Amino acid sequence: MAKPNAKETVLKYEHFINNVLKEDLRKLELRLQQINAEISDLVQQQHCLKVLTDKNQHPNGFKTQVNIGCNFFMEASVTDTSKLLMSIGLNYYLELTLEEAYKYLDARIKAFEQKSEELCTKAAETKAHIKFMLFGIGELENQPGKNINKD
Numbered sequence: 001m002a003k004p005n006a007k008e009t010v011l012k013y014e015h016f017i018n019n020v021l022k023e024d025l026r027k028l029e030l031r032l033q034q035i036n037a038e039i040s041d042l043v044q045q046q047h048c049l050k051v052l053t054d055k056n057q058h059p060n061g062f063k064t065q066v067n068i069g070c071n072f073f074m075e076a077s078v079t080d081t082s083k084l085l086m087s088i089g090l091n092y093y094l095e096l097t098l099e100e101a102y103k104y105l106d107a108r109i110k111a112f113e114q115k116s117e118e119l120c121t122k123a124a125e126t127k128a129h130i131k132f133m134l135f136g137i138g139e140l141e142n143q144p145g146k147n148i149n150k151d
Helices: 006-052 098-142
Strands: 062-069 072-078 083-089 092-097
16 A cells, blocks of 8 residues: 555545635634624524613603614604514514513523524534644655654
8 A cells, every 4th residue: 555645635635624614614714703693683682672671761751763674764652562462483473571581681682692602613623623734734844754643
């Protein structure tokens, strides 16, 4: 059986790093950005909910403008803020009390944070694999005349 050439092995490792591991890392970072944007949006929804339902700032409810389509707006007065309609996805809405809305948002935020942690762990593992392979390439390049499989 012929000994593998060190240069060929280095090229295979570099190809694997550039085309597989770095691409995986790029995809993980894109997904992480999407999840962090979702978390940011949910935190903003919590803050808006808190501001809109604060009886000290709005004792008699609040006024707003609602887009009724084609950028036509209608003024609306909201006097009762004890219940609200919340989008739960796929154009479905639930009527929730304030307490239920806060619990729903907290649960969504925790779920996205957990997913974010998992993706951070996967990204760290991928970066470690890249560094390990770069270390191996360095070892191969520093010892061109020696056997690849050391005893």
